[in-house]
Amino acid sequence: MDIISNCYFHCLNFKNEERKKSMKERFEKLDISCNFYEGCDLEKDDRIKEYKIGSSSCMYGHLDMIYQFYYHSNKKYGFFCEDDILIHKDFKQLLPKVIQDFENLKLDVLLLGYLITFPISQHYQEFQLKNNISTFTENFSFNYHEFNNDIWGTQMYMISRENAKKILDKYYVGYLEKIVTDSSLTPFSADWTITKDGNRALLYPLLVIEDGKNIYDHIGQHNLHYYSYFNNYLEGIHI
Numbered sequence: 001m002d003i004i005s006n007c008y009f010h011c012l013n014f015k016n017e018e019r020k021k022s023m024k025e026r027f028e029k030l031d032i033s034c035n036f037y038e039g040c041d042l043e044k045d046d047r048i049k050e051y052k053i054g055s056s057s058c059m060y061g062h063l064d065m066i067y068q069f070y071y072h073s074n075k076k077y078g079f080f081c082e083d084d085i086l087i088h089k090d091f092k093q094l095l096p097k098v099i100q101d102f103e104n105l106k107l108d109v110l111l112l113g114y115l116i117t118f119p120i121s122q123h124y125q126e127f128q129l130k131n132n133i134s135t136f137t138e139n140f141s142f143n144y145h146e147f148n149n150d151i152w153g154t155q156m157y158m159i160s161r162e163n164a165k166k167i168l169d170k171y172y173v174g175y176l177e178k179i180v181t182d183s184s185l186t187p188f189s190a191d192w193t194i195t196k197d198g199n200r201a202l203l204y205p206l207l208v209i210e211d212g213k214n215i216y217d218h219i220g221q222h223n224l225h226y227y228s229y230f231n232n233y234l235e236g237i238h239i
Helices: 017-029 054-072 091-104 161-171 175-181 219-230
Strands: 007-012 035-037 077-082 085-087 109-115 129-136 141-145 152-160 200-204 208-210
Touching: 007 017, 007 054, 017 035, 017 085, 035 054, 054 077, 054 161, 077 161, 085 152, 091 109, 091 152, 109 208, 109 219, 152 161, 152 208, 208 219
Parallel strands: 007 035, 007 077, 109 200
Antiparallel strands: 077 152, 085 208, 109 152, 129 141, 141 200
């Protein structure tokens, strides 16, 4: 079995056929088979409708995808993404090296796409290199960095099969009910939990970026998302 066939891809798409069509076309261009999940309805899903916690819909969307990866596939590596992203055109060709580095670094989770508005340097104290691993191609090179808890976004992340089990054991059943009565617990949100637990790293420059099309009423949220796109988009590279 080649290393690519050991990869499981799942995209979260909440009842948006236009985005789903666009993402299907994008993965087809990359020659990658991707599953799609319609997510959880905050008003109808029995697990969350009683609590009306907005982030719980997205969180269970991610957890359900991880559940499918762990319990209904035999793949070794899980890749999970959202439906408003652009992906590096050489993503599939870069994957074997990324996976090799993931194993060498003994990572639990690797962020391939996230929100960042400034260039990351290894000289920044909070973004130290994991080690000296680097990957170079004709058009693109990247490193693996530590990151602080102020890095947000689940545009795309990679987890190990072992970590999938840990995530499900910790968050899938009962955790939402606990936070209702214990505010000291980590919020039931994907980028507070799934992307933060375990031995983690981010890859920079990004292989996946948000597409910059979303509009947010909150100016801070709008700027974070838009400038994450504006400052990281590479013409002719991200598709």
